[in-house]
Amino acid sequence: MLTELFPFWTKYWYHVLITIVAYIFLKLFYKILKKDAIFIEKNKQNFDISNIIKQLKETNQETEDSEESALPKDLKHIPYEYKRPSEMELFCQASEFYKIVTARRTIRFFSSDPVPKEVIYEIIKAAGTAPSGAHTEPWTFVAVSNQKIKEQIRYIVESEEEINYKKRMGVKWTTDLLPLRTNWIKEYLTTAPYLLLVFKQIYGILPNGKKKIHYYNEMSTCIACGILITAIQYAGLVTLTSTPLNCGPAIRNLLGRPSNEKLVVLLPVGYPAKDATVPDLQRKSLSDILVEID
Amino acid sequence: MLTELFPFWTKYWYHVLITIVAYIFLKLFYKILKKDAIFIEKNKQNFDISNIIKQLKETNQETEDSEESALPKDLKHIPYEYKRPSEMELFCQASEFYKIVTARRTIRFFSSDPVPKEVIYEIIKAAGTAPSGAHTEPWTFVAVSNQKIKEQIRYIVESEEEINYKKRMGVKWTTDLLPLRTNWIKEYLTTAPYLLLVFKQIYGILPNGKKKIHYYNEMSTCIACGILITAIQYAGLVTLTSTPLNCGPAIRNLLGRPSNEKLVVLLPVGYPAKDATVPDLQRKSLSDILVEID
Numbered sequence: 001m002l003t004e005l006f007p008f009w010t011k012y013w014y015h016v017l018i019t020i021v022a023y024i025f026l027k028l029f030y031k032i033l034k035k036d037a038i039f040i041e042k043n044k045q046n047f048d049i050s051n052i053i054k055q056l057k058e059t060n061q062e063t064e065d066s067e068e069s070a071l072p073k074d075l076k077h078i079p080y081e082y083k084r085p086s087e088m089e090l091f092c093q094a095s096e097f098y099k100i101v102t103a104r105r106t107i108r109f110f111s112s113d114p115v116p117k118e119v120i121y122e123i124i125k126a127a128g129t130a131p132s133g134a135h136t137e138p139w140t141f142v143a144v145s146n147q148k149i150k151e152q153i154r155y156i157v158e159s160e161e162e163i164n165y166k167k168r169m170g171v172k173w174t175t176d177l178l179p180l181r182t183n184w185i186k187e188y189l190t191t192a193p194y195l196l197l198v199f200k201q202i203y204g205i206l207p208n209g210k211k212k213i214h215y216y217n218e219m220s221t222c223i224a225c226g227i228l229i230t231a232i233q234y235a236g237l238v239t240l241t242s243t244p245l246n247c248g249p250a251i252r253n254l255l256g257r258p259s260n261e262k263l264v265v266l267l268p269v270g271y272p273a274k275d276a277t278v279p280d281l282q283r284k285s286l287s288d289i290l291v292e293i294d
Numbered sequence: 295m296l297t298e299l300f301p302f303w304t305k306y307w308y309h310v311l312i313t314i315v316a317y318i319f320l321k322l323f324y325k326i327l328k329k330d331a332i333f334i335e336k337n338k339q340n341f342d343i344s345n346i347i348k349q350l351k352e353t354n355q356e357t358e359d360s361e362e363s364a365l366p367k368d369l370k371h372i373p374y375e376y377k378r379p380s381e382m383e384l385f386c387q388a389s390e391f392y393k394i395v396t397a398r399r400t401i402r403f404f405s406s407d408p409v410p411k412e413v414i415y416e417i418i419k420a421a422g423t424a425p426s427g428a429h430t431e432p433w434t435f436v437a438v439s440n441q442k443i444k445e446q447i448r449y450i451v452e453s454e455e456e457i458n459y460k461k462r463m464g465v466k467w468t469t470d471l472l473p474l475r476t477n478w479i480k481e482y483l484t485t486a487p488y489l490l491l492v493f494k495q496i497y498g499i500l501p502n503g504k505k506k507i508h509y510y511n512e513m514s515t516c517i518a519c520g521i522l523i524t525a526i527q528y529a530g531l532v533t534l535t536s537t538p539l540n541c542g543p544a545i546r547n548l549l550g551r552p553s554n555e556k557l558v559v560l561l562p563v564g565y566p567a568k569d570a571t572v573p574d575l576q577r578k579s580l581s582d583i584l585v586e587i588d
Contacts, residue, residue, distance in 0.1 A: 014308040014309075014312065015308075017312065018308065018311060018312065018315070021312070021315050021316065021319060022315065024319065025315060025318065025319050025322070028319070028322050028323065029322065071470065071473040071474065071573075071575070072473060073472065073473055074473075075473035075474070075573050075574060075575070076573070076574040077475065077571040077572065077573050077574065078571060078572060078573075078574045079569070079570070079571055080399060080401060080403075080566055080570040080571060080572045082532070082565075082566050082570070084530075084565055085529075085530035087410050087413075089530060090409070090410065090413045090529050090530050090531065091410065091412055091413050091416065091529075093528055093529045093530050094413045094416035094417050094420070094525065094528070094529035095416045096528075097416070097417075097420050097524070097525050097528040097529065098416045098417075098419050098420040098423075098525070101420050101423045101521060101525075102419070102420070102423045104423060104425075105374060106425050107374060109374075115384070116381050116384065116385065117586075117588075118385055119381075119384045119385050119388045121580060121584070122385065122388035122389045122391070122392045123388050123391075123392075124580060124583065124584045125392050125396070125580055126388070126391050126392040126395050126396070128577060128578060128580070128583045129392075129395045129396045129398060129577060130520060130523075131398075131400050131523065131535040133537075134467075134470045134471055134474065135474070135575055137577065137578050137583070139583060140583060140584075140585060141583055141584050141585070142584075142585045142586075142587060143584060143585070143586050143587070143588075144587045144588075145586075145587070145588040146587050146588050149587050172507060173428075173507070173509070176365065176428045176507065176509075177428055178367065179365040179366060179367055179368075179369035180365065180369070180428065180429070181371065213466060213467070213470065215467070215470075216537060218512075218513075218516075219512075219516050219537065219558070219559075222512075222513050222516030222517050222519075222520065223516050223517075223519050223520040223523065223535070224520065225516075225517050225520060226424060226516065226517040226518065226519060226520015226521045226522075226523075226524070227395060227520045227521075227523075227524055228520075229424075229425065229517065229520075229521075230391070230520070230521055230524050231388065231391050231392070231395075234387055234388070234390075234391040235379075235384050235385075235387045235388035235391065236378075236379035236383060236384050236387055237384065238376070241425040241517070243427075243510060243513065255585070255587065257585075264513070265513075271376075271378055272374055272376050275373070276373070276374040276376070277371040277372060277373055277374060278371065278372060278374045279365075279369050279370070279371050279372075279429075280369060280370040280371065280372045281365070281369070281429055283422060283423060283431065284422060284431050286415060286418060286419055286422070289418065289422045289431070289433060289434060289435055290415070290418045290434075290435050290436075290437060291434060291435070291436045291437070291549070291551075292411070292436075292437050292439075293436060293437070293438045293439070293440050293443050293549065294411075294437075294438075294439040294440050
């Protein structure tokens with residue numbers, strides 16, 4: 001009866017089915033081959049600077065139609081003014097700087113005494129002089145002195161850090177941190193007069209609304225953090241370099257930062273508490289970190 | 295005739311074929327679903343600090359059996375000695391530091407005049423004071439003053455950079471760099487008296503030969519680079535922050551560095567050439583980079 005109703009389908013249904021299945025199969029197979037190629041490449045490029053190219057190319061495609069330079073095309077080049085120091089001056093200055101930075105310690109106990117905001121301005125201005133890929137300056141510094149916001153940041157960080165310490169970090173990591181006596185209680189987040197939150201901008205927004213590529217944004221922002229930490233030390237204040245695991249999105253939302261910004265480090269800034277202690281750490285010696293090829 | 299020879303196959307071949315095709319199809323479909331899940335997760339974690347956990351957990355597994363802390367367990371905690379500056383001193387010092395670092399410019403034209411190695415030592419010592427995850431100090435600084443090695447580094451960098459500029463970087467990136475007048479010819483690599491190559495150690499080696507986890511090695515090393523660049527400026531020398539794309543492995547092999555070290559930045563260090571010029575760049579203003587929440 002079926003044969004009479006649908007003579008073609010009952011007789012040739014398998015041909016049609018095979019055609020459909022074969023088509024889907026070939027399409028999927030092609031897709032997998034393509035994905036595998038990406039996967040192999042991704043793995044090959046893991047931990048290698050070269051994967052930056054790919055990321056940038058991807059961003060390139062998004063901004064393909066804006067082929068104007070981010071910098072003015074007729075940018076002038078001017079003579080670099082420089083007064084050459086004597087060899088003795090060079091050595092004294094280099095040595096003086098070493099003495100300043102070697103006195104820096106990571107401080108976990110803060111005084112709640114306020115710090116003038118003008119000092120914070122100078123420190124942020126210093127960090128903003130960092131070099132950046134194609135002079136994109138891909139950073140935003142958020143200075144929080146509002147007590148309620150500090151409390152909310154502390155709540156976010158402590159909630160996540162408790163999970164980090166208890167579950168995510170594993171025995172090895174928490175064992176490594178034991179001698180430093182750190183845990184998920186971060187009192188300094190509410191005692192320090194300022195919390196500086198450094199965001200990298202993974203891309204910028206041009207006046208016409210188009211995306212602007214930020215080359216090496218993470219690296220540039222971390223270099224700026226190095227200058228920021230040094231500025232805090234040079235000024236005479238103390239800080240703690242922290243990278244709150246998994247807190248980025250929640251803190252970004254709390255501070256109302258746009259989605260192109262990602263939290264890199266959180267630095268409480270202020271005076272140390274009167275009874276502040278530091279672990280009696282030694283630094284590696286010069287011969288442990290320097291290799292000379294001359 | 296065929297029907298007589300293979301009665302089963304000619305009559306039922308399509309059943310067999312459909313079964314095989316359906317099996318392959320289902321298997322591939324499952325594979326794709328699984329891969330997509332990984333992809334989605336990877337994308338979700340992209341540019342997010344949280345993927346560090348995954349990387350560290352993977353390293354954790356490799357070093358699972360060494361559950362000793364990298365730091366001494368009985369690490370003493372000592373009082374932090376601190377002389378509190380007056381608010382005026384704080385401001386003057388912060389302002390002084392800003393004046394020093396804001397004078398820093400990226401220099402592309404170097405004098406070949408030698409720099410005393412003692413100055414380089416002080417600069418590297420300063421960089422070595424950077425904070426690092428669990429005090430792992432995951433960096434190696436290679437100071438090259440040997441002319442032949444500098445020539446070989448230049449050859450590696452220029453060969454790769456020519457491909458970068460012509461093929462890999464794309465129109466947008468090279469257009470963005472046009473106003474800075476950079477290209478793949480890097481004369482400074484052979485004229486500058488010193489090339490400082492900064493490597494991050496993605497893991498360390500314990501005395502017993504086991505791997506030691508280096509938390510946040512890239513971030514810590516970039517922060518050290520920020521201090522290094524500042525030390526060079528403070529001493530009275532000039533540099534250029536470069537990240538030679540794709541040259542890492544070749545330079546690592548040339549310098550005989552182990553496989554746990556990856557090149558992060560290359561800094562030529564010396565005096566500027568007498569006729570050195572710099573692009574007439576402006577930096578963002580404080581209000582462009584600072585957000586105050588008070």
